Amino acid sequence: MTRQxxxxxxxxxxRREFEIENxxxxxxxxxxxxxxxxDAIELLLEIERMLGSELTQxxxxxxxxxxxxxxxxxxxxxxxxxxxxxx
Numbered sequence: 243m244t245r246q247x248x249x250x251x252x253x254x255x256x257r258r259e260f261e262i263e264n265x266x267x268x269x270x271x272x273x274x275x276x277x278x279x280x281d282a283i284e285l286l287l288e289i290e291r292m293l294g295s296e297l298t299q300x301x302x303x304x305x306x307x308x309x310x311x312x313x314x315x316x317x318x319x320x321x322x323x324x325x326x327x328x329x
Contacts, residue, residue: 243322248315255288256311267311282308289318297321 256262262275271277290296308314
């Protein structure tokens with residue numbers, strides 16, 4: 243999955259699940275869109291669907307400080323790379 247595909251999928255998730263149209267990639271999700279912990283859990287579930295497997299506890303912990311879509315995309319790229327390396 244390329245960075246562009248990840249970005250497109252994340253933007254689609256935000257549109258579909260959170261009714262946020264065209265979010266800025268560097269917008270602070272909490273400040274600008276009132277993204278809360280329940281939204282974060284839903285986002286992690288959507289990321290699991292996108293990856294086709296559950297996130298580990300360690301992978302979930304790594305998501306705790308994410309604030310922007312760019313950080314979400316970086317996070318997904320790291321998970322994909324780590325899983326490829328482990329395989």
